[in-house]
Amino acid sequence: MTKQVKISEAVVRRLPVYLRYLNELSLSGVQTVSSQDLGEKLDLNPAQIRKDLAYFGDFGRKGVGYNVSYLIEKIRQILKLDRPLHVALVGTGNLGRALCNYNMYLKENMKIIAVFDADPSKVGTVINNLTVQPTEELGATVAEKDISIGIITVPAAEAQNVADRFVAAGIRGILNFAPTVLRAPEGVRIHQTDFTADLLSLAYYMNNDNEDTTRGTVDDEPMAD
Amino acid sequence: MTKQVKISEAVVRRLPVYLRYLNELSLSGVQTVSSQDLGEKLDLNPAQIRKDLAYFGDFGRKGVGYNVSYLIEKIRQILKLDRPLHVALVGTGNLGRALCNYNMYLKENMKIIAVFDADPSKVGTVINNLTVQPTEELGATVAEKDISIGIITVPAAEAQNVADRFVAAGIRGILNFAPTVLRAPEGVRIHQTDFTADLLSLAYYMNNDNEDTTRGTVDDEPMAD
DNA sequence: TAGATTGTTAATCGATTAACAATC
DNA sequence: TAGATTGTTAATCGATTAACAATC
Structure with missing residues (x-):
């Protein structure tokens, strides 16, 4: 079967x-x-x-x-949520803090157990019982604490850099919140949570009297150069 | 053509x-x-x-x-981002505040111009220059300020309720961050940003030596009842 | 037995990709 | 002209849905 x-x-x-x-x-x-x-x-x-x-x-x-x-x-x-899964998060801006305080994962054995930030003024602060570490410690901590998933909540410009660090540290999956397309080698899975794209694409459907927008809706003048 | x-x-x-x-x-x-x-x-x-x-x-x-x-x-x-689009947000928890402080939309003429919360202790506080209003005012404000998009960042249990309010107020599109499936009548577009699902589905791909999990991977004992 | 609902096959639908004539 | 790249058709691929025999 x-x-x-x-x-x-x-x-x-x-x-x-x-x-x-x-x-x-x-x-x-x-x-x-x-x-x-x-x-x-x-x-x-x-x-x-x-x-x-x-x-x-x-x-x-x-x-x-x-x-x-x-x-x-x-x-x-099936989802392998029947055993503990350790998660690390990089970027302690508003969104990063929101995710750290989110507790849904707990019930499912998934837990953020390490938090990082490149900004020295953030390092050492505490978020939901976790002390923010400098990004330099990422590799060592991932190995030490058996972390398999990384969450990226840094600005777009730094996201690929953080992803590369995660990959080098041997992480297997990345959830990216930065509004940019990340690349990783085979074997590392990247899930993109692109809510700016979700929001901007919503605009397309606004005030759309003709629900099916076609070539006709946009005036195609000859290309300006 | x-x-x-x-x-x-x-x-x-x-x-x-x-x-x-x-x-x-x-x-x-x-x-x-x-x-x-x-x-x-x-x-x-x-x-x-x-x-x-x-x-x-x-x-x-x-x-x-x-x-x-x-x-x-x-x-x-095409995306109708060449004209102003007014957005309202309900739920000023960590995530809601993160979104209010997010400024990407500005460049694209999309702007959160009203913020609501059901919690009286939150009402009157200021987030990024916006004063939090009681949810009761939602209908009036949406009409008054010509708001066409709603963002929901309330707990799952209240999300449908807020969506219904938005719909009644005549909103055309909803971006839902609550981890629950919302329903709305034809003509109102709902985009779901389900990052808990994104995260939990990531677990499936972890430590997966056999990259293609099949019926064989899960032991199918007879159903317990 | 009669009614309900699964698991699965076949049919349909839709989206992605390859290929190439048109043309800058 | 030669090289590059579009717009578009046809081919492929994949995902959803309908239908129904199996069976609780």
Whole structure:
């Protein structure tokens, strides 16, 4: 029954969304849920949900649905959230501090355990029980504390530099909040959280009487040079 | 030449990424750029870039490439960033304050001009020159100040409630940072910035010796009930 | 048994990429 | 003219959805 199919990024990206809602259901005491229910709540096609889950195993029961706590357990296994995952964060500006104070990860065994900043005036300050370290210590601390994921919340101009440091330190995954495209060698995964792009692209849909904007909407004069 | 083709969300989402890099090029004094150059820098297929841009007009010149400042102008027109866009933000926690202090939007005519919080102890405080207002005033202020985009940075449990208020106030687009799926009627666009999902999905790729995880990786015992 | 819902195949839809004539 | 690069068509690839037999 073990099919060798590559799991697409889109599928993996939906798993945490399922997990989050299942946790809610569990807290409300709901014991069973159908793909229909999930689909309605999460605005997804039920067939897609069944297909996503079926990549990893037969978690449901025909005619019944999915056992909520069993499915939670399985998704946490799939995402490898059933064991501790250490995270480091670089850049203690507003956003960096916001993330340090965010506690969602805790429940999922994911925890920011080291914080860095290049600014000497920030070094030594304390954020949510963590003392800010100088960026120079990044490599040593990552190795020492078995850190596998890095979060980048520095200005765009410094982001690639920090990413390179993370890569050199042997990190396996990077979540980048800086508004710039980062490059890393094979084997290091980069997730881009580009909310400026999310926000600016929203503008496109504003005051759009003709919902389908086409070539006609922009006047194409000959190119100025 | 006006083809009636619907522009996909993926295409629109890439436009701000192009715009950002073009602005960089412009600052460096670069006057012309090819889809090849753009593709290398942004990690995208050159053909895709040419196709994206061609949806909106003939912006390039064969054998030469794209004029940087002309393309900037055109993309800003397409995204409707050539005119002021007023934004309101609800939720002045760490993340909300981080966004208020973020100034990227300014350059693009997009500006947070009103901030709200349900917590009376936050009301009246000042963030980046904006006085925090009680959430009750949201409807009136949105109408009064011609606000078309709303940003939600409240806890998940309150997010839908805030979204409903925004919708009732006549807002056209919402950028949601709360880790929950929001619903809105047709005509109101919701962009989800789910960085907890981005982070948790990153875990999937950690310590993955077999890069393609399949049914085999998770032990499928019979379902417990 | 009758009703419900899964897992999975096949059909559809959409997005990306390759290739190349047009042309600067 | 020769070299470069666009705009666009056709080919490919991948993801979503519909449909349904299996079965609880």
